[in-house]
Amino acid sequence: MGGRKMARDEENAYGSQDLDDQQQPLAQELRLRLILAGRTGVGKSATGNSILGHRLFPSRLAATPVTRSCALGSRSWAGWRVEVTDTPDLFTAQGRHADPDCTQRASCYLLSAPGPHALLLVTQLGRFTAQDEEAARGVRELFGAGVLARAVVVFTRREDLEGGSLHDYVRATDNRALRALVAECGGRVCALDNRAEGAERDAQVGELLALVERLALEHDGAPFTDDVYGLAWARRHARPEDTLRLVAARLAARGGLGRGWRREWGRGRRWLEAARRGWPLALLLLGGALLLVLLLLQRVAPGPD
Ligand SMILES: Nc1nc2c(ncn2[C@@H]2O[C@H](COP(=O)(O)OP(=O)(O)O)[C@@H](O)[C@H]2O)c(=O)[nH]1
Ligand SMILES: [Mg+2]
Numbered sequence: 001m002g003g004r005k006m007a008r009d010e011e012n013a014y015g016s017q018d019l020d021d022q023q024q025p026l027a028q029e030l031r032l033r034l035i036l037a038g039r040t041g042v043g044k045s046a047t048g049n050s051i052l053g054h055r056l057f058p059s060r061l062a063a064t065p066v067t068r069s070c071a072l073g074s075r076s077w078a079g080w081r082v083e084v085t086d087t088p089d090l091f092t093a094q095g096r097h098a099d100p101d102c103t104q105r106a107s108c109y110l111l112s113a114p115g116p117h118a119l120l121l122v123t124q125l126g127r128f129t130a131q132d133e134e135a136a137r138g139v140r141e142l143f144g145a146g147v148l149a150r151a152v153v154v155f156t157r158r159e160d161l162e163g164g165s166l167h168d169y170v171r172a173t174d175n176r177a178l179r180a181l182v183a184e185c186g187g188r189v190c191a192l193d194n195r196a197e198g199a200e201r202d203a204q205v206g207e208l209l210a211l212v213e214r215l216a217l218e219h220d221g222a223p224f225t226d227d228v229y230g231l232a233w234a235r236r237h238a239r240p241e242d243t244l245r246l247v248a249a250r251l252a253a254r255g256g257l258g259r260g261w262r263r264e265w266g267r268g269r270r271w272l273e274a275a276r277r278g279w280p281l282a283l284l285l286l287g288g289a290l291l292l293v294l295l296l297l298q299r300v301a302p303g304p305d
Contacts, residue, residue: 091138
């Protein structure tokens with residue numbers, strides 16, 4: 001750690017009630033902020049708990065989302081104060097629908113201000129679905145595409161690799177969307193078995209945090225940031241409730257203008273693509289309908305006397 005050159009930032013005013021009361025931050029510790037993102041049920045909260053080394057975030061298999069709001073936990077690791085923001089589903093259409101006034105998205109901003117050093121895109125090994133793609137799109141829409149320069153794809157259920165290589169798995173997968181996402185994230189991948197305990201868990205978390213540390217140092221320790229983080233950070237000494245309202249309003253306004261337009265454009269493009277794939281069926285249906293009309297016309301047309 002000796003030669004580490006970092007941009008130092010102040011303590012986050014919104015998350016300063018340290019949830020890990022076992023370990024108070026040491027004055028000289030630098031911060032490493034992480035955000036967990038992904039669709040519901042992939043193991044975001046379980047990943048957060050593995051990173052923290054104890055169970056802080058509620059995590060279980062359930063038919064309805066277990067995580068309803070953003071939460072922050074922290075721990076010491078190799079001289080860093082690692083801060084992890086767990087999120088409910090903020091990134092799919094369903095998640096956005098559950099957060100109509102952007103309060104949860106604003107809370108994510110406040111808890112991770114002045115910005116994350118890494119965004120962990122969590123997915124299950126072997127189960128990268130259309131909903132995972134949607135969540136990755138939602139991440140780009142909320143933070144902007146530039147955030148992928150700070151993203152790591154984290155696969156849960158590492159045990160399913162059965163000792164095999166994650167890099168080989170990612171290279172060989174026939175899931176093109178997953179390969180494209182990994183490429184967009186600069187090839188940064190990591191796998192965790194969140195059921196592991198003790199030394200095995202520590203080794204896996206060590207791998208992930210070392211990857212995040214390298215990423216942070218590549219950017220000289222400066223976190224990812226944007227105008228909304230700028231607003232949240234500028235108001236860090238104001239009343240958090242007021243800042244939350246302001247940030248939510250800024251996000252709602254942004255969603256309604258540029259990004260909303262882009263979302264609709266994206267939807268239109270996907271619709272056109274689906275239509276292009278479905279045109280043989282559409283032609284068949286149209287032909288059938290025309291034939292039916294002709295037959296009907298023949299029956300109602302008066303015949304020759
Ligand atoms: N076997 C196994 N189960 C996991 C792993 N990670 C998460 N889970 C399980 O997946 C379920 C959903 O996890 P949760 O953390 O609540 O997902 P979230 O909705 O993304 O926060 C829980 O039953 C977890 O125990 C893993 O690495 N291996
Ligand atoms: Mg959760």
